[in-house]
Amino acid sequence: MRLTIGRDQYDIEKIRDFSQWLLDIGEGKLDGINDGETVIDIPYDILINDPHDPIGSLIEFVYPSILENYKNTSYFQERAILAPKNEVVQEINDHLLSKFPGYEVEYLSSDSICQSEFVHDQFDANLYSHDFLNGLKVSSLPNHKLVLKIGVPVMLLRNIDQKNGLCNGTRPQVISLGKRVIEARIISGTNIGNRTFISRMSLTPSEKKIPSNFEEDNFHWLYVLQ
Structure with a gap:
């Protein structure tokens, strides 16, 4: 909620989508029902590519x-x-x-x-x-x-x-x-x-x-x- 203060509607939607994505990972809901293991696609803009x-x-x-x-x-x-x-x-x-x-x-x-x-x-x-x-x-x-x-x-x-x-x-x-x-x-x-x-x-x-x-x-x- 603090991140959305003073932002335009486009930024607010992006922040909410990212927040929901994090919640889905934590609750094991990403990619539907799974047995505790699944493949998660990390958004490119937050991915560290340097091994x-x-x-x-x-x-x-x-x-x-x-x-x-x-x-x-x-x-x-x-x-x-x-x-x-x-x-x-x-x-x-x-x-x-x-x-x-x-x-x-x-x-x-x-x-x-x-x-x-x-x-x-x-x-x-x-x-x-x-x-x-x-x-x-x-x-x-x-x-x-x-x-x-x-x-x-x-x-x-x-x-x-x-x-x-x-x-x-x-x-x-x-x-x-x-x-x-x-x-x-x-x-x-x-x-x-x-x-x-x-x-x-x-x-x-x-x-x-x-x-x-x-x-x-x-x-x-x-x-x-x-």
Whole structure:
């Protein structure tokens, strides 16, 4: 519905047809009744034909002439790449980050077992090494290592300051990179153009698959996404 605002009737019909096509794929209705397997014809205008570098081809399609436009705020307001898994997100991020000029700044999280886990004397925190905790990949948290450059668009993963537009899903663009603080300019939502400072913070994931609760201290955003 958001995509149809301000569009003419021809564009509205194209958007609705594409939306219905996606729904039919998800519900298994494409090509009539099937047993879970069918051949799907991908529309040519959204098909990636490069078998050697499909991610590079996707980036070039979504972000054409990025070196000439990355300083233009509106350039990123109109573009984004969606990915189904964090592994794909990381691969896209690494590929796109390499295209930005300037030096990389690496941020590492500080992971530890929550103090609440020490209620029972029998609990041995040494069972979980730092390497093990740093290697955990859970939803809603970035990976242990976060690499950024000035000019890179990022996305907040937490509601930090709703009044000033710092919410889950807000897209800022990095202006400067400090040791514990990042300065960024908001490029989405109702506070476009505002500058803000984001510091490191501690969070505890609620994912049940993890054998023990742990805390991660890092910058909580996932860049070039969603």
